[in-house]
Amino acid sequence: MKKFLLFAAAFLAMNASAQTVLLDQNFDGEVADWAIADQDGDGNNWGILQFQDSNGAAVGTPLAVSFSYDNATYTALTPDNWLMAPAVTLGQASKLTYKIGSVDASYLDYYGVFIAVGEGDFEQLIAETAPNDETAENVLGLVDREIDLANYAGQEVTIAFRHFNSSDMFALGLDDVKIVDEAATAIDEVKANNAESNIWFDLQGRAYNQKPAAAGLYIHNGKKVIIK
Template structure:
């Protein structure tokens, strides 16, 4: 049992999990000119730099208002990030930011977060909403984070949309960050592949979930010996015959265009 557990850890764990920062804007330069700003409601009010350097909590960021001194606003304001390169994917991508609604008495501002490969509001609206909230009670800078879809690759843009609200006050954003971290082999497998059936008697299928091309498949016993290997020629579904194997636990190791994933099967 201990031997099996140890070998499971060897096969199913990757070597390191350090994060790589792909994008960070802490707005310390008080400059948001590299963001694409869209005043979709055309009221002349949009996201602006904000400097709270002398008023607690101390920060610099960007702000969108639903009320100004001249009266109520009904914003539909977009702030779209500069280009962020995710590369070929196959990693855990996390988007994080800090947010606050500035007035505790008027704190029902609403915003949503989108991600697209194209930096415009039309493209963003064609994608699923990544995150949305009404900021009731969020009256100090508060961290938020979401895991981005594993299907995202290449160049992406992150959008913050202040919308569907009127006559509250203002929301501020700070510390927008995108990080990348290696997936464990089993996490990578679960995100990108499936095995059916499992347990298996004779034949099982390895199928790509996200169009990830399969290059090779190895079946290993609990001692790490390769008992079957297939070259898949970059297909998205592969049939593996294990009829000649003894009953027991085996590991399926998939080499793909994005990386290596490992999962466990039971041979009946």
């Protein structure tokens, strides 16, 4: 039965899963193609920040941050700050992933993720209080989130992160924003046993790329052939 195993292996190759990265932003370098909007108009907005410990050593990597408290003036802020990714055209099975968190575990900020199709208005995908999951390895306390975008398959969309519904807390942190499409890619034609095939198999499943010289019973183009 080995010949059937060979055919099965050929057919399995028909559906390969292809991963396409549509957006990948870790805020560690230049961020030229994102946009911000200060909807509350207080002059404070999203920025990119590298947190440091009391010795000036870097804590984590640079991330996008929006504040609901101004440490310099000891005043509360009431943000409605928008951070918008560049528009991307989604595949058939696209997912948004990102890391989010309230930077101070004692003061939790609130945020939402919004989506706009084409030039349309933003609509809310989710909104929640940003948790803080601080550990020795995750000092900033960011948590992983995933949003399925299958409802928007094939459409050009803009994703926005909105820091709102928060006041007098501290800061919201966002990092590693990705949109990845994992649609299966069908390979058009795999002919494991087509009419032009010159592959011969013996009854032990061994393949020959030309007509075997030895006498015996063979399988060729799906038919039994006796070579005398």
